[in-house]
Amino acid sequence: MHPTHLDVLIVGAGLSGIGAAALLQRELPGLRLAVLEARDAPGGTWDLFRYPGMRSDSDMHTLGHRFRPWQGAHRTASGEAIRRYLDDTIAEHDLGRLIRLQHRVVGARWDDATALWHVDVEIGPERTRCTLQARFLYACSGYYRMDQGHTPTWPGQADYTGRIVHPQHWPQDLAVAGQRVVVIGSGATAVTLVPALAARGAQVTMLQRSPTYVEVRAGESALARHLTRWLPAPLAGRLIRQARAARQVLVHRLSRRWPEAVRRHLLRGVAQALGPRQDLLVHFTPHYRPWDQRVCLAPNGDLFTALREGHAEVVTDTVDHFTPDGVALASGRHLPADIVVTATGLDLLALGGMTLTVNDAPVVLRRTFSHRGMMLAGVPNFAYAFGYTHASWTLRAELATEQVVRVLRHLRGTGLRRCMPRAPADLRTDRRLDFQPGYVLRNLHCFPKAGTQGPWRTPDNALLDRWRLRLAGLDDGALVFDNPAPRPAA
Numbered sequence: 001m002h003p004t005h006l007d008v009l010i011v012g013a014g015l016s017g018i019g020a021a022a023l024l025q026r027e028l029p030g031l032r033l034a035v036l037e038a039r040d041a042p043g044g045t046w047d048l049f050r051y052p053g054m055r056s057d058s059d060m061h062t063l064g065h066r067f068r069p070w071q072g073a074h075r076t077a078s079g080e081a082i083r084r085y086l087d088d089t090i091a092e093h094d095l096g097r098l099i100r101l102q103h104r105v106v107g108a109r110w111d112d113a114t115a116l117w118h119v120d121v122e123i124g125p126e127r128t129r130c131t132l133q134a135r136f137l138y139a140c141s142g143y144y145r146m147d148q149g150h151t152p153t154w155p156g157q158a159d160y161t162g163r164i165v166h167p168q169h170w171p172q173d174l175a176v177a178g179q180r181v182v183v184i185g186s187g188a189t190a191v192t193l194v195p196a197l198a199a200r201g202a203q204v205t206m207l208q209r210s211p212t213y214v215e216v217r218a219g220e221s222a223l224a225r226h227l228t229r230w231l232p233a234p235l236a237g238r239l240i241r242q243a244r245a246a247r248q249v250l251v252h253r254l255s256r257r258w259p260e261a262v263r264r265h266l267l268r269g270v271a272q273a274l275g276p277r278q279d280l281l282v283h284f285t286p287h288y289r290p291w292d293q294r295v296c297l298a299p300n301g302d303l304f305t306a307l308r309e310g311h312a313e314v315v316t317d318t319v320d321h322f323t324p325d326g327v328a329l330a331s332g333r334h335l336p337a338d339i340v341v342t343a344t345g346l347d348l349l350a351l352g353g354m355t356l357t358v359n360d361a362p363v364v365l366r367r368t369f370s371h372r373g374m375m376l377a378g379v380p381n382f383a384y385a386f387g388y389t390h391a392s393w394t395l396r397a398e399l400a401t402e403q404v405v406r407v408l409r410h411l412r413g414t415g416l417r418r419c420m421p422r423a424p425a426d427l428r429t430d431r432r433l434d435f436q437p438g439y440v441l442r443n444l445h446c447f448p449k450a451g452t453q454g455p456w457r458t459p460d461n462a463l464l465d466r467w468r469l470r471l472a473g474l475d476d477g478a479l480v481f482d483n484p485a486p487r488p489a490a
Contacts, residue, residue, distance in 0.1 A: 002100060006032045008408070009119055009134035011352055013037035013099045014044020016385040016397040017140035018086055019065045020404070022093040026067070027405045028412075034132075035095070036121060038104035038352070039146065042090060046082040048146055051170040053196025054079035057188040057297050061224065061240045062248065062392035062462075065089065069237025073225035075217065076299050107355040108137055110380055112484035115417040117381065135417070138404055139384040140397070141352030150345040156322035164340045167193065174339070177201030182327055182335050184319065185343030186212040188296045193343060195302040198311035205335055206314045207327065211286045212296055216269040219299040245462045248391040252291055259289040266290060273301035275308050283314045291390055350446050351384060369429075370448035371421035371478055372469070373458045374400035380420040380484070383407075391462040399465055410474055416481045423478070427451045430458075454478070 008024060010017050013035045021035050041047045056063055056076045064070030068089055070077070077085075090096055104127075107120045117137045121130050149168035157164070165171065167189050179202050183190050186208030197204045223243060227236040255262045270284045286293075298304060306312040317329040326336040356363035358379055369377040373386060373396070385400045387393025407419050430450040450458040455476045459465040474481075 002034065003032060004130070004132050006034050006132060006134040008033050008136045008138060008404075009117070009132060010035040011105050011137070011139045011354065012044065012141035013042035013101075014140065014142060015046065015063070015065075015086065015394060016142070016387075016401075017044070018042065018089055018095060019067075019394065019398060020138060020140050020385065020401045021095050021098055022065070022067060022089065023398070023401050024405065024408075025093065025095070025098075028408055031408075033098055035099045036103040036105055037099055037101050040101050042099055042101070043083050043086050044142060046079050046086060049079060049168060049170070050172065051167040051189070051193060051196075052176070052200060053192045055192060055299075056082060057192070057294075058392040059244045059248070061221075061237070061244045063394050064241075065394060066241065066398055068092070069234065069241060071228070071233065071237070073220045073222075073228060075219060075221050075224075076297065105141075105352065105354045107357070109360075110356070110358045110382075112359055112380075112418075115381075115484055135411075136381045136383075136404070136408060138401075139351045139354070139382075141354075143348055143350065143386065144346035145349040145353070148347060149342075150347045151342050152344060154319050154322055156328075159324050160322040160326075160340070161324045162326075162338050162340060164342060166342050166344075168346075176339065179203070179338040180326075180336050181205070181339045181341060182207055182337040183341045183343050184208075184327075185341075185345070186210070186296075187343065187345065188294065190341075190343040191296040191298060191303055193341060194312050195298075195306040197341075198306040202339075204306070204312040205337075206312065207319070207329075207335065208283070208314065208316050209318050211282075211284050211316060212293065213263075213266050213286055213290050214270060214284055214296045214298050214303065215266055216273045216298050216301045216304065245391065245395055248388075248395075249461055249463045252390040255289065255291040262290045266295070270304065273298070273304035273308075275304075277304075277308050280307055280314060283316050294389070348446060350448075356382070365448050366445050368448050369421075369423045369427060369451050369456050370458065371423075372403065372455050373450075374403055375421050375479075376448060377421045377423040377456075377478075380418045388460070388462055390460070395462040396459060396465070399459065399469060402466070403469060406474055407479075410481060414481065416483055418484050419479060419481050421455075421478045422480050423451065423456065427453065427456055430456075 010020050017035050024033060055078050059075050060070045060077045102124045104122045105119055106122055109118045117134045119132045149166045151166055176197050177200055181197050181202045182205045183193055184207050190206055194204050194206045224240045227239055271281055274280055317331050320328045320330045326334055328334050350365055363379055375383050383400055383404050385397040388396045430452045455478045
């Protein structure tokens, strides 16, 4: 029988949740801890997505956990390799006993009278209800809906006689050899899918509304190869991780300071990869600055190899309507298709969709300030993991976990029961947005807001943020530790 009274409850057993559980268990022995996972397997994104060619689009030496460095010289890894890495992490740190599968958190209610979260959970396919109690609640549930992706509807779609597939729920029995496949989209998923489908014998067309920046990089890192050859694995892992994080920060800063120079560098790499097919360069020349939207990665130029060899093509146009045997475009062109893949993005979802209330008052995220991008103003004993937009997710998620460790140690050491950020009355909302892909703009209203000063700014520097947090400590003028006063009787 699982305990129902916990010190810390982690929501989500993906990359962030697994890392959080391992670190909390190591740093705070004796902690009563559980990890709730809505799906029937751990792994989050890396267990959910099973489309051909599924791989990381971030550098694995920074996407992997700091306490368990990614081994090898390859910059990216397949979804299968990442699942193995997470399974091995669970086994190595004995986390299986903490993870409760098919436990979906639907809501959590903080009560000052008990200084506890009362967490409402649905268990199994029958959605049996139970309530758990926790002193601290840590949401590691990612940022998008697991049950569905973003799929627009087009005129004539019901008349189409082929198969329409979203990468988020790829049919494992789908045979693509000899099939005409249209992939709608130009983001990381499309850039990954196109060469993988071509390698399986499909004739692929990537249909994009507008171009996306694609970076061509060698599949292996020479630095990682040399360091892992000559240095002990733990030291090599730390050095590679620091170097890769430094590169991510540097590239983003250069993109902000000298966008045209970075643009020329990216386009030069694409031009070299295209070889004699320079006529295709226009399809990879966006009108926005690099890193206004995510830059996609083509390891060893695999996408451009498929285009250059004639196994795939790219079309920049918009869908006018579906026909029984394909897609009609606004330009009048018709793309015949046996299979249409809608790589059209994600539907974002904050905190895995769970609702929060504090002393019976609902927490409205869009009206709530985020403290250091990991806690919420006016919400006690709560934190959430959220990654960087311009660097690997794990780099920032681990910062949140380290801050949770500091908070819990302070609560344990002082005997206090509540920690809560309090926003100043004159705090203004920072409405600047440095990252503007469509899936973010569609759902921005669902997430907490950033402030313009101090700890209310959103962390954005993977090199400096860890040291800023350590130097600032817990006494930053916003975090308040106390014992809640008893609530007045109704």
